[in-house]
Amino acid sequence: MDLTGQLAKLFKPAERPHPLEAELSIQEGLGRTQKDFDWIERNIPCQKACPAGTDIPAYLTAIAEDRFDDAYRINLRDNIFPGILGRVCSRPCESACRHGYEGLGDSVAICASKRSASDQKQPDPMLLDPLFPSTGKTIGIIGSGVAGLAAARNLIRLGHAVTIYEKHTEPGGMLNQGIPEFRLPRDLIQQEIEQITALGVDILCNTEIGKTIPLEHLFNKHDALIAAAGTLKPNLPDLPNAQLTGIRHGLDFLLEAHTTGTTVGEHVIIIGGGYTAMDCARTARRLGGTLIESNNGKLTIYYRRKKENIRVIPDELNELEHEFIPLECDATPLAYLETNGTLTGIRFQRTGTTETFEIPADTILLATGQTPDTEWQQAITDPRLFLAGDYATGATDLISAIGHAKKIAKDVDIFLMGKPRTETAIQVETTNPIGRTEAMDIVPRQFMPTLKLQERTLTTEVETGYPTATATSEAERCYRCNYKFEIEQDKCIKCDWCLKAKPHENCILMLKEITYNEEGKALEWEATERVREMNLIWIDSDACTRCGACVNACPVDAISLQKITLTEQPIIEETP
Ligand code: SF4
Ligand code: SF4
Ligand code: SF4
Structure with missing residues (x-):
């Protein structure tokens, strides 16, 4: 039934009701009110979940349009290490992705898509332009892990001179020391650090610092210092016989395995449930030569809590299974066992019970975490000292350390220059249809290709990356939550064509009324099935998958599209 004529009689243009409040403070240009920021937080959950605030829909759009350089550049701006994070990020964005909501399928493979941008961009280094000319200020950074490097990259773009002091022979911190080469190629680490140097x-x-150079020297030389020394002090369980040979901290083991080389014994136990435990186990497996379809009970991970408490991405647990590495949960270590001073095993208690059991072992790798070594810095009250990344927050993950370091870099800039020189705002642009179709919603998540078991070694990368066509079709799955579809009430003739075209029951509704709160969130609305009771037709952004079906169906172009982008840009001072 075409309702156009009937409804046109019901609502003369001047009488047509509008939503009580708009969701944004502006229809075009830069928005700076809380309402504008709330829109981003509410509507782009992946970006909200990313500690570095990466503009995920923008780079997925670029990949979907075969613009891999642009996708890399967006990541480079926001998270500084696209190729590295595309492999080893903990992916909080994927847990938040709207595509993973109940009934909508699996989340978009955001991280693997980021990697595809890095794999398929042009091979030359990509350098971002400075935001300001030289300020004449100089900053010293202690530690060249991701936090120190991220702070350095942002501060040099702000016009400050930056020197990083690193106690190891190579920069990169945990990237080199804690992540195996079969997950993170070393030439890639070098390339992305070179984009900073x-x-x-x-x-x-x-x-x-304190040995090669005294700390005072740094205070004399620099206008500000950032301690970004990571977490290098191992958390070792306080157990009997801890001095026995064969008991090693996991990070020391990983570093040796990938630098000087190392060996393990016949029976290897790994204690822990994080990425370091998984990396130790997979590295120890490879030290025995070619991987075969069994480890003959020679290597097991023991974790004191339940499997659902393990905080690594599901792909990591899948890889344990592929590499035949058993994981036993609810096992709390009680004591290392010895005979005549030689390590022979370990006693566990079944967590939450009084049951104990013993396992033979000649190598025990402790992946039980680490903390920052803050003793040297606690007595310092100089306001020129800032703390960044895991050194400030305790052990987190790479992307959280980067997010924290970005914030500290901004604080340092304000401290040195006496005022903020960049501002965060929301850019609103009216745009044309975005080319998404309903068919893209039902494409399944693409799996990351991996090497066969027999091909896996200590140094060959296990994940091989998406081919180009796979990368673009995965990126097309993204709903583009950064677009706002809105029915312009003064144009809408209240036909029901969009209602007929919609793919989801609740993405477009006939409403009697709607109320918004001060943040611009639609608080409540009363929907109706009866045309005579309807006061407006409204798109619910939460249910809209940006398929464009309504735009194509509308006979009077009443549905407008706006692109909403979180921006950080220099404040341009007006000349009097
Ligand atoms: S669908 Fe796309 S924009 Fe929306 S949350 Fe997922 S990745 Fe982000
Ligand atoms: S674009 Fe239109 S038809 Fe498609 S999901 Fe959104 S409101 Fe529904
Ligand atoms: S938005 Fe367009 S298709 Fe939908 S009711 Fe209004 S005029 Fe009809």
């Missing part, structure tokens, strides 16, 4: 950041390796 090429901007002018100096990295002085083999330089330990």
